[in-house]
Amino acid sequence: MKALNRYARAVAELLVLFALYALGTWLAQALGWPIPGGVVGLALLLLVFALNGLKPAHLQLGAGLLMAEMLLFFIPALMSLLDYGALVRQQGLRILLVIAISTVVVMLVTAFTVDAVFRWRMRRDT
Template structure:
């Protein structure tokens, strides 16, 4: 039990170290990217070249992924206080969330498609 907890803490510490390193690199270089993205890119490079096996961080990453909703949407914890509201208006809230998610995905896809078409027209052949 203690050994498993120590391993999880170590794996999460390694992931946090990559996040911190990515933030440091972003600050140092002035890159307009979040430190987490840079840190994950560094970790991906280490996975790809075989310096680190993904299985070594699987437990910590799995724990963080399982709790990701709590990291990104802390307001979900307050939903416990609004049970009656969710029972009466929950379908409307779900409809708004679904519609807004679809609109964001469509606008992102259209923007990427537009930029790809635009950049391909300006490429030297």
């Protein structure tokens, strides 16, 4: 029975995450935004968290399942490298440099955003 409850909870959490993704995709298309629907969905999720509509712990199981299987989402991209071997040999260093710089930029922006939200919440709660 406990395993069934855990399974039902995981499915419910995944449905919530998918609904936010679908809503984000719909909004991006309906409003003509040049932003991927997944990014809009993540912004909606952040808004729901910020408005205390949902606590991150309520989606922990579903998000954990997606994170555990994340490699499956990247296999098609890795397999496409086989089709473009010559390009990778010619431009590989530049590609790695762009990947490294963009990774650092994403990490810095994420860190500053988390810090700003944390400081904002601390000021709001006091």
